[in-house]
Amino acid sequence: MLKKGRLIVSCQARKDNPLHGPLFMGAMALAARDGGATAIRANGVDDVKAVKAAGLPVIGIDKVFDERVPVYITPTFAACDGLAEAGADVIALDATPRERIGDAPAALIRHITETLRLEAFCDISTLEEGLAAADMGATYVATTLSGYTDYTKREDDAPDYALIEALATRLDVPVIAEGRFSTPERARRALDCGAHAVVVGTAITNPREITRGFVSIVEG
Numbered sequence: 001m002l003k004k005g006r007l008i009v010s011c012q013a014r015k016d017n018p019l020h021g022p023l024f025m026g027a028m029a030l031a032a033r034d035g036g037a038t039a040i041r042a043n044g045v046d047d048v049k050a051v052k053a054a055g056l057p058v059i060g061i062d063k064v065f066d067e068r069v070p071v072y073i074t075p076t077f078a079a080c081d082g083l084a085e086a087g088a089d090v091i092a093l094d095a096t097p098r099e100r101i102g103d104a105p106a107a108l109i110r111h112i113t114e115t116l117r118l119e120a121f122c123d124i125s126t127l128e129e130g131l132a133a134a135d136m137g138a139t140y141v142a143t144t145l146s147g148y149t150d151y152t153k154r155e156d157d158a159p160d161y162a163l164i165e166a167l168a169t170r171l172d173v174p175v176i177a178e179g180r181f182s183t184p185e186r187a188r189r190a191l192d193c194g195a196h197a198v199v200v201g202t203a204i205t206n207p208r209e210i211t212r213g214f215v216s217i218v219e220g
């Protein structure tokens, strides 16, 4: 079980990011551990193996992009199996009912919890999706996709505090806050809204985006 009231750090860098790859993501995980993170979220088999060296629980995902469908976070049994073999302790998946090439969320959750005997971390974007994920056997329900599905896209960059509160009120399974926690104050507020733990990525592990944020304010 991921510890309550703690910070989880997401160490991810896409191919176009100069920090892409297990060498840098492994180092990010060590830095996050030394800074007090309780767990690490990482993408892909190579990065999951690398971040394991930090000795913290790892939430593994495997982003598989296919332009025909919107779902890309751990869409198949094969992706789950690869992450389990790489040493993930928890597997995160897209648990929205959107069109996908791959396996249905309910089947993936069963595969993770019953066959692989790991924890299933369900990324959702609405209250209804969170309730459905819990019914399907989610170990955790996370707000990761709020603002990223067609029907939740919004202009502002604020985290979805109302969703955290609504989920925490309705669910017995732990609710994890993830997405757009760009300051320590925002992350703290997630816990005050009832989140079990909060995941922070960009604001801690993406120096390119952090630099962009400084440049836009310093240089106007």
Ligand SMILES: CC(=O)N[C@H](C=O)[C@@H](O)[C@H](O)[C@H](O)COP(=O)(O)O
Residues within 6 Å of the ligand: 010, 012, 061, 144, 145, 148, 178, 179, 180, 181, 199, 200, 201, 202, 203
């Ligand atoms: C929507 C989507 O694909 N989110 C991804 C999920 O793994 C990552 O790109 C995010 O960086 C992560 O959720 C952490 O969020 P933030 O970087 O805002 O702290």
